[in-house]
Amino acid sequence: MDQTAEIAPAKINLALHVIGQRADGYHLIDSLVTFADRGDRVSARIADADAFMLSGPFSGGLETDGNNLTLKARDLLRATVIEAGGAAPPVALHLEKNLPVAAGIGGGSADAAATLRALMRLWNVESDAEALGALALRLGADVPMCLAGRPAVARGIGEKLTPAPSLPSLHLLLVNPLKPVSTPDIFRRLDRRDNPPMDALPGSFSLPDWSEFLAGQRNDLEAPARQCVPEIGIIQTLLRLTGAQLCRMSGSGATCFGLYESREAARAAERNLRTAQPGWFVEALTTVSGDET
Numbered sequence: 001m002d003q004t005a006e007i008a009p010a011k012i013n014l015a016l017h018v019i020g021q022r023a024d025g026y027h028l029i030d031s032l033v034t035f036a037d038r039g040d041r042v043s044a045r046i047a048d049a050d051a052f053m054l055s056g057p058f059s060g061g062l063e064t065d066g067n068n069l070t071l072k073a074r075d076l077l078r079a080t081v082i083e084a085g086g087a088a089p090p091v092a093l094h095l096e097k098n099l100p101v102a103a104g105i106g107g108g109s110a111d112a113a114a115t116l117r118a119l120m121r122l123w124n125v126e127s128d129a130e131a132l133g134a135l136a137l138r139l140g141a142d143v144p145m146c147l148a149g150r151p152a153v154a155r156g157i158g159e160k161l162t163p164a165p166s167l168p169s170l171h172l173l174l175v176n177p178l179k180p181v182s183t184p185d186i187f188r189r190l191d192r193r194d195n196p197p198m199d200a201l202p203g204s205f206s207l208p209d210w211s212e213f214l215a216g217q218r219n220d221l222e223a224p225a226r227q228c229v230p231e232i233g234i235i236q237t238l239l240r241l242t243g244a245q246l247c248r249m250s251g252s253g254a255t256c257f258g259l260y261e262s263r264e265a266a267r268a269a270e271r272n273l274r275t276a277q278p279g280w281f282v283e284a285l286t287t288v289s290g291d292e293t
């Protein structure tokens with residue numbers, strides 16, 4: 001194989017409780033994450049020399065040097081492969097950026113994870129899950145969960161993952177006012193770092209059970225994010241007006257999601273909000289189900 005491609009799906013924190021802080025400043029979280037059926041796209045092919053190309057609606061202003069998480073992932077995997085005596089020939093990478101940047105939906109982390117998956121295939125790298133998780137964590141706290149790409153409870157700083165097999169597929173609308181948010185800044189603004197963890201997850205696939213469960217959970221980063229992006233309140237009011245059963249912010253923001261009872265309801269809300277707010281990112285999507293293999 002000399003070329004391959006991977007989708008880098010949007011990550012959604014359905015709930016995110018901040019329950020402590022490590023001595024090094026990183027926060028301990030208890031978060032339920034799931035993944036969209038779409039996102040960025042990373043394609044890779046063996047080439048004469050390393051190359052990187054960016055395209056897509058949100059490529060403007062993004063780093064094209066070694067600070068782009070796609071290239072950080074390439075460089076880290078290559079160093080690991082070479083250290084183990086393997087070969088990691090030059091590759092041309094193409095990142096199609098469909099997700100807004102610094103938006104709380106894991107864009108850069110998803111790109112890094114997709115790059116790892118693509119290059120492991122291209123370079124015939126084999127690795128056990130534990131070593132791969134540790135490698136991913138060196139790229140960012142969200143990268144291990146994006147590498148797994150399955151509904152999970154994320155604990156520790158986000159790297160301790162427990163599958164959530166009974167989480168059903170959800171119909172969501174993502175809305176972002178295109179105001180980038182700095183993750184460290186939002187964590188720094190927290191008033192409390194010792195909040196209670198999430199309740200026990202429902203054991204059944206029932207959507208009403210999950211809706212009720214989610215309604216009882218929180219995103220502890222929402223209050224500090226609202227200080228920086230007041231539009232978060234407006235977005236949630238608009239989501240409720242379009243019939244969302246639940247709305248909440250994902251990650252460190254500012255993207256919020258609305259939960260709808262059907263794909264049609266999410267699509268209708270998408271049409272309404274795109275007309276009302278043409279300058280915002282508004283995307284209806286379906287999430288992966290916990291029991292898909």
Ligand SMILES: C[C@](O)(CO)[C@H](O)COP(=O)(O)OP(=O)(O)OC[C@H]1O[C@@H](n2ccc(N)nc2=O)[C@H](O)[C@@H]1O
Pocket residue numbers: 013016025026027028029031104109139140141142143156157158183184187251252
């Ligand atoms: C908010 C979440 O998206 C929830 O899934 C993640 O916790 C953030 O994950 P991420 O963007 O991959 O974070 P990293 O790139 O590893 O860290 C960026 C910065 O965010 C802060 N950070 C991140 C994760 C975490 N559990 N505690 C933190 O305090 C730290 O200041 C860190 O320097």
Ligand SMILES: Nc1ncnc2c1ncn2[C@@H]1O[C@H](COP(=O)(O)OP(=O)(O)OP(=O)(O)O)[C@@H](O)[C@H]1O
Pocket residue numbers: 062063067068069070100101102103104105106107108109111142181183251252253
């Ligand atoms: N491929 C990439 N895509 C997006 N951001 C990138 C990428 N590479 C580097 N970055 C940098 O990472 C920062 C965080 O962007 P990202 O989109 O990953 O944030 P996020 O969605 O808030 O992530 P998370 O939900 O993991 O906190 C940006 O400010 C950007 O400069």
